[in-house]
Amino acid sequence: MFLAKFIKNLPRRQTGRKKLIISFVILICLFIYLLPKDIKINLYHQTASVFFVDSIDPAKLKEKPLVKILIVPGHDNEYWGTEHKGVKEADLNVELAEYLYDFLKNEERFDVSLLRDSKGYDAEYLDYFNGSRQAIFGFLQRHKKIMNTLIQVGILSFEEPFSNGIGYSQSVSKVASNLYGINKWSNEHEMDIVLHIHFNDYYGRPHDKEGKYSGLTIYVPEKQYSNAKASRSLAESISENLGRLFAYSNLPFEEDDQGIVENQEFIATGSYNTLDAVGLLIEYGYIYEPKFMGSGTRKIVLQEMASQTYFGIKKYFNEIVEDDEIFVLPHRWDYDLKYGMQNSVDIFALQMFLNQQGFYPPKWSNLSNCPISGYFGSCTLKSVKEFQKNNNIEPANGLVGPLTREKLNEIK
Numbered sequence: 001m002f003l004a005k006f007i008k009n010l011p012r013r014q015t016g017r018k019k020l021i022i023s024f025v026i027l028i029c030l031f032i033y034l035l036p037k038d039i040k041i042n043l044y045h046q047t048a049s050v051f052f053v054d055s056i057d058p059a060k061l062k063e064k065p066l067v068k069i070l071i072v073p074g075h076d077n078e079y080w081g082t083e084h085k086g087v088k089e090a091d092l093n094v095e096l097a098e099y100l101y102d103f104l105k106n107e108e109r110f111d112v113s114l115l116r117d118s119k120g121y122d123a124e125y126l127d128y129f130n131g132s133r134q135a136i137f138g139f140l141q142r143h144k145k146i147m148n149t150l151i152q153v154g155i156l157s158f159e160e161p162f163s164n165g166i167g168y169s170q171s172v173s174k175v176a177s178n179l180y181g182i183n184k185w186s187n188e189h190e191m192d193i194v195l196h197i198h199f200n201d202y203y204g205r206p207h208d209k210e211g212k213y214s215g216l217t218i219y220v221p222e223k224q225y226s227n228a229k230a231s232r233s234l235a236e237s238i239s240e241n242l243g244r245l246f247a248y249s250n251l252p253f254e255e256d257d258q259g260i261v262e263n264q265e266f267i268a269t270g271s272y273n274t275l276d277a278v279g280l281l282i283e284y285g286y287i288y289e290p291k292f293m294g295s296g297t298r299k300i301v302l303q304e305m306a307s308q309t310y311f312g313i314k315k316y317f318n319e320i321v322e323d324d325e326i327f328v329l330p331h332r333w334d335y336d337l338k339y340g341m342q343n344s345v346d347i348f349a350l351q352m353f354l355n356q357q358g359f360y361p362p363k364w365s366n367l368s369n370c371p372i373s374g375y376f377g378s379c380t381l382k383s384v385k386e387f388q389k390n391n392n393i394e395p396a397n398g399l400v401g402p403l404t405r406e407k408l409n410e411i412k
């Protein structure tokens with residue numbers, strides 16, 4: 001237990017402390033390497049538990065009076081991620097991130113920063129990325145060395161590329177360097193939460209055609225990482241909120257309970273144990289989904305997704321949120337709506353309203369085959385008919401005319 005004592009006596013500041021721990025762990029690993037085999041395994045275990053000690057504890061995090069949050073819209077103007085029919089992922093990421101930032105910054109409890117907005121990178125980060133390339137590289141190499149040593153002696157179980165030596169490569173791309181830079185910067189500034197915002201796609205989708213998958217996924221660090229527990233607990237709160245209104249991904253390997261998937265390799269969530277803070281990578285859906293493509297619905301959809309993320313964070317920190325709070329509601333319906341109409345905020349709000357009232361998605365369907373999307377198709381038609389029957393509106397033909405609108409506008 002001398003290790004535990006040693007760690008306790010290290011300086012308080014987290015980054016200085018972590019640096020010392022890292023150098024210490026490397027030394028210990030080299031030393032243990034020379035010992036007989038049976039003693040070796042035992043000591044390695046103890047060493048690993050020090051490097052992989054929880055960097056952030058869910059219970060303590062929830063009690064923090066001031067929570068530091070960094071929002072990172074994925075990609076940038078140089079490398080914009082995926083694209084569909086002229087809509088670039090980087091732009092969607094920024095738009096949603098800006099809404100989320102606006103929601104969070106009004107709360108005293110949260111100290112929130114945005115890495116990039118529609119005008120570009122924040123100048124402070126840009127200086128940091130460009131001025132710290134060597135330091136970021138060194139930071140990464142130190143973490144890689146420890147992980148690879150612990151993997152080689154069988155203490156940690158990580159899949160390739162961690163176990164095949166690629167971890168020792170001598171160069172990192174600019175994109176990877178920036179992402180590790182975000183982790184290093186976040187550790188140095190004692191961030192509590194780092195949220196990466198993305199929209200999904202998959203390899204092999206025919207160009208300019210809608211793909212076959214849809215839905216959202218929240219990636220969290222694999223359970224061996226230091227930030228795993230707290231990350232998972234926040235992810236659960238956010239995914240519960242988003243999942244009430246938007247389907248989880250139906251891509252086979254992303255089909256997990258609550259749309260949460262563990263990942264070992266994403267830099268964003270802290271690969272090589274490089275991130276102390278909670279690290280989440282949220283894929284809000286597939287870029288080609290009609291609700292993101294429609295110019296009439298995109299804004300309200302992104303605002304609603306940002307607001308549900310915000311409510312999920314608030315709930316996690318035991319801040320009060322109305323249980324059925326929906327950004328787009330209450331709404332006033334001034335125009336008739338019917339089957340076949342699309343790309344409309346009125347329809348999006350109608351679907352949300354019917355969802356709240358228990359009519360949408362209709363019986364025998366779910367949010368994956370009947371998404372809340374702003375498109376008035378057969379799902380909405382069935383739901384409106386049910387609503388009309390329940391409210392004695394005749395004929396219950398699914399047309400949202402004056403009588404139905406009056407009822408919609410009346411119920412709060």
Ligand SMILES: [Zn+2]
Nearest residue numbers: 074081198199
């Ligand atoms: Zn992306």
